[in-house]
Amino acid sequence: MSEILEKRKKQIRRKGAGPYEMTCEKHSLAGAVSQRACVFCGSRVVLYPIADALHLIHGPVGCAAYTWDIRGALSSGPQLHRRSFTTDLREQDVIHGGEKKLYQCLKELIAYYRPKAVFVYSTCIVGVIGDDVEAVCRQVSRETGLTVISVASEGFKGTKKDGYRAACRALSELVGTGDISSISPFSLNILGDFNIAGETWAIREYYRRMGIEVVSTITGDGRVEDIRRAHGARLNVVQCSGSMVHLAREMKEKYGIPYIHVSYFGLQDMSKALYDVAEFFQDAAAMQKARRLVREEIDRVLPELMRIRTDVQGKKAGIYTGGAFKAFSLVASLRMLGIRTAFVGSQTGSPDDYKRLEEFCDPGTIIVDDANTMELVRFSQETEIDLLIGGVKERPVAYKLGIGFCDHNHERKISLAGFEGMLHFAQEVHASVMSPVWKLIDRKNINVGNA
Amino acid sequence: MLLRHTTSEIKERSALTINPAKTCQPIGAMYAALGIHRCLPHSHGSQGCCAYHRSTLTRHYKEPVMASTSSFTEGSAVFGGQSNLLQAIHNIFSIYEPDVIAIHTTCLSETIGDDIPQIIATARDKKYIPDGRYVIHANTPSYVGSHVTGFSNMVKGMVTYFAEPGTQTKTINIIPGWVEPSDMREIKRICYMMGIEIILFPDTSDVLDCPQTGRFEFYPKGGTTIEELKAAGRSRMTLALGRSASVAAARELDSKCKVACEVMELPIGLRATDQFVDTLRRVARVEVPTLLEDERGRLMDMMTDMHQYFAGRRVALWGDPDQLVSLTEFLVDLDMRPVYIVTGTPGKKFLSRIEKALRGKVPEAKVQEGPCSDMFLLHQWIKQEKVDLLIGNTYGKYISRDEDIPLLRYGFPILDRIGHSYFPSVGYVGAMRLLEKILGLLMDRQDRDAPEESFELVM
Numbered sequence: 036m037s038e039i040l041e042k043r044k045k046q047i048r049r050k051g052a053g054p055y056e057m058t059c060e061k062h063s064l065a066g067a068v069s070q071r072a073c074v075f076c077g078s079r080v081v082l083y084p085i086a087d088a089l090h091l092i093h094g095p096v097g098c099a100a101y102t103w104d105i106r107g108a109l110s111s112g113p114q115l116h117r118r119s120f121t122t123d124l125r126e127q128d129v130i131h132g133g134e135k136k137l138y139q140c141l142k143e144l145i146a147y148y149r150p151k152a153v154f155v156y157s158t159c160i161v162g163v164i165g166d167d168v169e170a171v172c173r174q175v176s177r178e179t180g181l182t183v184i185s186v187a188s189e190g191f192k193g194t195k196k197d198g199y200r201a202a203c204r205a206l207s208e209l210v211g212t213g214d215i216s217s218i219s220p221f222s223l224n225i226l227g228d229f230n231i232a233g234e235t236w237a238i239r240e241y242y243r244r245m246g247i248e249v250v251s252t253i254t255g256d257g258r259v260e261d262i263r264r265a266h267g268a269r270l271n272v273v274q275c276s277g278s279m280v281h282l283a284r285e286m287k288e289k290y291g292i293p294y295i296h297v298s299y300f301g302l303q304d305m306s307k308a309l310y311d312v313a314e315f316f317q318d319a320a321a322m323q324k325a326r327r328l329v330r331e332e333i334d335r336v337l338p339e340l341m342r343i344r345t346d347v348q349g350k351k352a353g354i355y356t357g358g359a360f361k362a363f364s365l366v367a368s369l370r371m372l373g374i375r376t377a378f379v380g381s382q383t384g385s386p387d388d389y390k391r392l393e394e395f396c397d398p399g400t401i402i403v404d405d406a407n408t409m410e411l412v413r414f415s416q417e418t419e420i421d422l423l424i425g426g427v428k429e430r431p432v433a434y435k436l437g438i439g440f441c442d443h444n445h446e447r448k449i450s451l452a453g454f455e456g457m458l459h460f461a462q463e464v465h466a467s468v469m470s471p472v473w474k475l476i477d478r479k480n481i482n483v484g485n486a
Numbered sequence: 487m488l489l490r491h492t493t494s495e496i497k498e499r500s501a502l503t504i505n506p507a508k509t510c511q512p513i514g515a516m517y518a519a520l521g522i523h524r525c526l527p528h529s530h531g532s533q534g535c536c537a538y539h540r541s542t543l544t545r546h547y548k549e550p551v552m553a554s555t556s557s558f559t560e561g562s563a564v565f566g567g568q569s570n571l572l573q574a575i576h577n578i579f580s581i582y583e584p585d586v587i588a589i590h591t592t593c594l595s596e597t598i599g600d601d602i603p604q605i606i607a608t609a610r611d612k613k614y615i616p617d618g619r620y621v622i623h624a625n626t627p628s629y630v631g632s633h634v635t636g637f638s639n640m641v642k643g644m645v646t647y648f649a650e651p652g653t654q655t656k657t658i659n660i661i662p663g664w665v666e667p668s669d670m671r672e673i674k675r676i677c678y679m680m681g682i683e684i685i686l687f688p689d690t691s692d693v694l695d696c697p698q699t700g701r702f703e704f705y706p707k708g709g710t711t712i713e714e715l716k717a718a719g720r721s722r723m724t725l726a727l728g729r730s731a732s733v734a735a736a737r738e739l740d741s742k743c744k745v746a747c748e749v750m751e752l753p754i755g756l757r758a759t760d761q762f763v764d765t766l767r768r769v770a771r772v773e774v775p776t777l778l779e780d781e782r783g784r785l786m787d788m789m790t791d792m793h794q795y796f797a798g799r800r801v802a803l804w805g806d807p808d809q810l811v812s813l814t815e816f817l818v819d820l821d822m823r824p825v826y827i828v829t830g831t832p833g834k835k836f837l838s839r840i841e842k843a844l845r846g847k848v849p850e851a852k853v854q855e856g857p858c859s860d861m862f863l864l865h866q867w868i869k870q871e872k873v874d875l876l877i878g879n880t881y882g883k884y885i886s887r888d889e890d891i892p893l894l895r896y897g898f899p900i901l902d903r904i905g906h907s908y909f910p911s912v913g914y915v916g917a918m919r920l921l922e923k924i925l926g927l928l929m930d931r932q933d934r935d936a937p938e939e940s941f942e943l944v945m
Contacts, residue, residue, distance in 0.1 A: 063533060063557045066574030068526075068582070073534025095593050095628035096503065096830070097510025101538035103881070105901075114488050117884075123503035123857065124629045129597060140502040148491055159532055159594040160629065163563060190532035191558040191594060408552060409581070412702050427541045431550045437700040476700040 046404040050393050057389045059404035062194075068407045070355070070428055071382050073190035075158050076102070077198020080445070081278050082154050082186065082205065084229050085257035086110035089150035091120045093137050093168060094158030098190075099123075106445040108229045110256050111236070115150055124160060134166050141175045141183065151259035152182040154205060162189030182259075184208050195357070196277050196383050203281035206253065206262060210286060213260060215267025221316055222248040223270040227279035228299065230255025231445055234452035238299055241309060241453065245324045247316070253279065266290040270315055272297055272308070277358045277383060299452035300364035300460075302333060302371065332454035340371070343461045347468055348373025350421040355403075355411060355429055356443060359384030363395060365424055365443065372461055377418035380406045408432060422468050437476045439467030488884045492862060494869035504862035505881065507804045508830030511626035511636030512590050513539040514664065516553055518640035519588035521670075521688020523709030526584035527553040530571055530600065531592025546899040547667075547694040547907050552704060554578055554587075558594060567600045568608070575606075575621060576614040582704065585712060589623040590640060596627035620712065622647040632831040633898070634730050634806050637664050641735040644687060648712060649719035651743040657683045657721040658770060659745065661735050663728030663752050663808050664898070665912060667691040667708075672910035673727075673753070676763065679778050682770040685714045685721060695907045719743035723769055727762070728752045728808030730833055751839075752808045753912045755816025755920070756785060762913075781914040788921050793821060795928055800871075802826040804864055804878040805897035807836045807855070813877060813896070815843040816917065820924075823848050825873060828864045832856035861885065875927060892927035894920075 045058035099121030235255035251261035271294035283294035297308035313322040359381040380403035423433035426444030433440040519527035529536035536555035624643040692708025724747040726736035736747035753762035886893035910916040
């Protein structure tokens with residue numbers, strides 16, 4: 036297999052190798068085995084966890100089938116989001132247009148389910164045949180009295196990031212439409228947590244313990260009525276660099292609600308998130324409660340973390356995430372366990388992300404944008420890592436290489452956010468890195484080599 | 487109650503699909519292309535399609551799945567995808583060095599009307615395709631057919647691009663249809679036992695069920711070679727297993743290279759395996775070896791020993807047409823009652839094939855294919871009158887949980903269990919595995935539901 040393609044060289048950096056020069060936010064090379072997805076994917080993942088909304092995918096069956104309940108975003112109540120609804124466009128619809136079919140589907144669905152709101156996702160084909168999805172949504176809204184929101188998420192119109200923006204645009208149609216009279220001055224919205232394995236619940240509980248009202252969770256365990264009232268909160272707390280910041284910005288402009296960025300991964304970042312929130316409200320009681328909470332929680336998990344550290348320290352890890360923001364927390368969390376990060380990459384990092392990442396990492400760390408499988412394999416072998424952190428497509432690659440793996444994407448089955456989440460993370464890393472199965476492969480190779 | 491919103495009252499639906507019992511063409515084409523040795527499937531469209539197909543195949547096989555994408559942008563959608571595809575072909579051969587690039591289209595590139603053969607010809611003119619390397623394609627618009635259609639189209643593409651006529655050999659082509667790597671391995675084993683030389687294509691064994699060696703192979707050792715695909719045009723005949731997935735390629739071989747074909751159902755269950763083995767015996771002019779007869783005997787033994795547990799049990803099935811036809815026939819032989827059968831894959835002959843498989847023995851059976859045939863409808867039927875067993879892909883687990891009915895995972899995709907890619911369900915051995923699984927589910931159920939006084943040690 037040949038070397039890294041010339042055109043990709045500027046998307047790979049090694050810390051300490053001369054002045055900063057990193058290219059990113061580029062379209063993937065045609066022909067690359069890229070790990071990236073599309074605009075539709077971005078919109079779908081953001082909006083999907085709103086559990087009492089109906090999500091209709093306007094397009095051929097595939098887009099609906101592949102996104103049918105694959106992310107483990109949990110709901111404490113309604114489960115409507117876990118159904119797969121599609122207009123299942125056929126050849127005739129592509130020729131004659133799909134508007135009538137969309138209209139019919141919406142009417143039938145709304146009559147059957149009476150959801151709180153409807154999101155209609157446009158897929159590639161809808162963009163090409165030119166269905167006026169917005170007009171159909173408006174008409175159905177008028178006729179049924181329900182909020183029917185068109186999500187302009189045609190796959191080819193950019194990257195997954197553009198999908199986040201489309202989703203935020205759709206959400207901003209809901210925000211500002213509910214009654215906010217009873218909302219406390221100590222209140223916030225949780226933005227950008229998707230309640231994978233119940234993470235939103237844990238974060239919500241922390242804020243409750245600090246005496247702060249959570250008005251809405253956008254979008255993990257999300258509810259339409261809560262999102263309508265989101266503009267009544269005094270602060271937006273945004274997790275994850277990409278997905279929700281557009282909505283936060285818009286709410287700042289429109290309603291004057293400030294926002295702060297946080298990460299809920301790792302002890303440091305989690306604590307900082309709570310302190311930042313307490314500081315924002317400039318409330319001594321909230322700060323005191325935050326301090327107590329942090330102390331209690333860290334006391335609870337630290338002994339076990341230190342036990343795990345004695346086993347795994349000295350190991351090396353590679354990180355490949357969707358957004359870059361998560362990578363910071365991961366590098367820090369691994370550091371806490373005595374694990375060095377040998378390479379770190381993301382699908383969609385910005386120049387600022389990579390610059391900060393470079394500052395944050397140890398010398399020699401490889402930093403990469405939009406890596407393909409071959410590069411990940413090469414970095415993994417070259418740096419002799421013991422652990423890869425990534426998503427669904429990276430897992431079997433790591434295993435084939437005989438190294439441990441941790442899913443820090445939507446396939447995780449245990450919560451990794453919060454103080455408890457750090458413990459889960461350490462336990463998962465430990466279980467994978469220390470598994471005896473890797474030794475069995477080594478032995479086989481030695482035997483084969485000796486034979 | 488995850489499906490709490492589903493009611494038993496069935497209303498006429500004009501358009502809507504809820505919880506589909508199919509997916510789209512490109513993923514089938516991608517799966518088929520992985521069955522060629524050193525082939526890189528290429529998705530001509532937006533990045534998302536490729537990512538979704540790779541993720542789904544990865545989840546089903548727990549194996550790395552490699553495929554590249556044309557990475558369409560808005561510009562490609564307006565001006566056509568030619569420049570993306572040319573650049574892709576150039577890049578793929580220089581970075582990934584495959585023997586073959588197998589391009590499939592998406593709904594987007596189909597609709598804007600990219601002419602793939604013309605683009606491949608241009609790539610050849612520009613010397614983007616090294617000597618001895620190949621680029622093949624299949625048109626797989628997502629708004630026509632289903633994943634099964636896409637599989638069929640790509641297998642047909644293999645014939646169109648590679649099969650070469652010539653002096654006839656003794657070899658027999660077998661097109662296995664959409665089955666698991668384990669099934670392809672089993673088909674090869676049966677033929678090996680019978681001493682028959684075959685060309686099996688596509689062949690995903692040793693591609694998607696690779697042994698763990700501590701190495702990552704971008705191109706695993708398995709897959710049908712190009713030499714074999716070329717030689718398929720000189721074989722004595724072709725056996726096409728499963729009408730929906732295999733007939734198109736077999737017919738193409740016939741018209742292109744005059745290789746006669748016989749079409750039969752997938753060898754799932756007793757009768758279909760008998761037919762498969764008997765056809766092999768007849769066309770290769772060999773005897774059925776005792777070892778294989780013994781396998782059949784052991785399957786029969788299991789069926790007779792356990793017949794009382796199967797009798798009269800009502801079953802709901804969904805999935806791919808070819809698999810459903812053979813499964814239905816097998817269930818009827820077991821004296822079970824396949825009462826609800828649904829496939830989202832449209833196809834005119836499906837209903838008559840199922841009718842034949844039912845042999846008039848299950849007059850109450852409800853069968854539906856094509857638009858609005860989905861898991862929602864199936865669930866509504868089940869709500870009207872219950873069944874004892876579900877057979878289908880992972881998506882049945884919602885119904886299984888809500889209605890408290892055991893589920894035998896079968897078909898594509900299976901995202902929450904393993905085994906399907908390692909243990910066959912075709913052939914006599916495969917039928918025994920199916921029996922073991924069905925019995926296990928029914929008996930576990932009986933044990934779990936039995937009141938203490940009638941809980942029995944021996945069953």
